[in-house]
Amino acid sequence: MVKTFRLLLFKFLQSFSDVLPIILVITFFQLVVIQKPFPHLKETFFGFILVVIGLFIFIQGLEQALFPIGERLAVEFAAKGNVFWIVLFGFTLGFATTIAEPALTVISQKAGHIAASAGAIDQSESSVATYVWGLRLITAFSVGLAGAIGVIRIIKGWPLVIFILAGYSLIVTATLFAPKEIIGIAYDAGGITTSTITVPLITALGIGLASSIRGRNPIIDGFGLIALASLMPILFVMLYGIFVFGVG
């Protein structure tokens, strides 16, 4: 009992030290550089407490559920030995988490209004809605594709560098041709697809898969899914922009 309590206290202090740097930076700039007293000191302090408690609970849940679930499923898929299902799983997981992502909904809507006001698409409600849906679908599809390719890569043991090199060469090329309205959205889409819940899950999945296939090294083959999931949407959203607006 005392031991458990000590462990929890230790983990709580760890969460505290994770958040401490932000507080130090903000306090330093407020008092030393801007040289004004803290506005809303009480709220800030309360927020700091909430952040520490939230992080602490999250990490507990992470170790208790998110990591084991991701790993267990990977191990069971590997034991089943059916490549089709696990590739489908990689695709579905990527697609489903992205299509429901609230940040993506917000950004797509913003992008729709930008495109309409720039005259790139029709001003009418329905054509904006179509464009917004297209953007969400293409982003979710590209993350799904990243999941599928990433899983195949782990199974086959292909080096990640090839994919990154090819991906970024294509992105740089697409950036040169893509219309201006879409470039910012495309890079944003790359960032929002990796949320705080999906990252631990996908990491555990990749490592679990690489550990349970003979000849794969979990460190070399297990990581890389996140890199692919943040690369693919950039490319596909730009291609979508070229497709809708034409070459910019």
Add this chain to the structure above:
Amino acid sequence: MQELSYIDIIYDSLRITVLDILPIILVFAFFQWGVIRKGLPHWRKMLAGMGMVVLGLAVFIVGLEECIFPLGTSMAKQLSDPQFLMGNSSTLDILSAEKRVGAEFYLEVISFGFLIGFATTLAEPALIAVALKAREISTGAISTWGLRIAVALGVGVGVALGVFRIIEGTPLHYYIITGYVILMIQTYFAPKFIVPLAYDSGGVTTSTVTVPVLVALGLGLASNVPGSSPLLDGFGLIAFASLFPMISVLAYAMIQERFLRAPNSAIK
């Protein structure tokens, strides 16, 4: 009234977090029962853990959005305000100085960019998760704090450079392309075990904590620095924040290999 509004906010962020996790649970449930056809062992413990993930993240986000983001945002705005940067000089001085406005006037905002990028990255829950896993499978060769500090330094340098770029007005792609060339050269020379982890680090940094602060910083700068665009510069910082951690993590492993004789043999 205050309490009521907090309840609303917590409810709202719980709703968003549940929406975030719902598709994941559905996909897992389908494959667990439909394809693998096995019950989930310890499902009560797992369910409780999932609940903790949702609750923890919701509380974390409430704390950030209600208390830390507003402060960070107003700070970014103040620091990039020419009036503040010029001290007590009159508007006329500012206008005449605007022509020769250079990086030295923005030293505060550049160092703020570095430090806030560094600090927010250390608190990024997704990075903590990846670092825990990396330590576990490398049997301690990659330390949690080592990796996190390397990533945080990368984000800090990236943001500082990104702020400098916004002030100078250099096209974004010069930096991005140079960055990728450096990254490719490093990839060739770096110890092989670190490469996938380094690439993953780039995606992890653009998560819950860092992105809102960087967007605020980009917007604040763009509205104060003559000739910059909010649309382009906001995302520019995020692109920098995901490129430079890859470079810094590779550098971390290279330095460790060369000077500290890390127990890489354990991994190979």
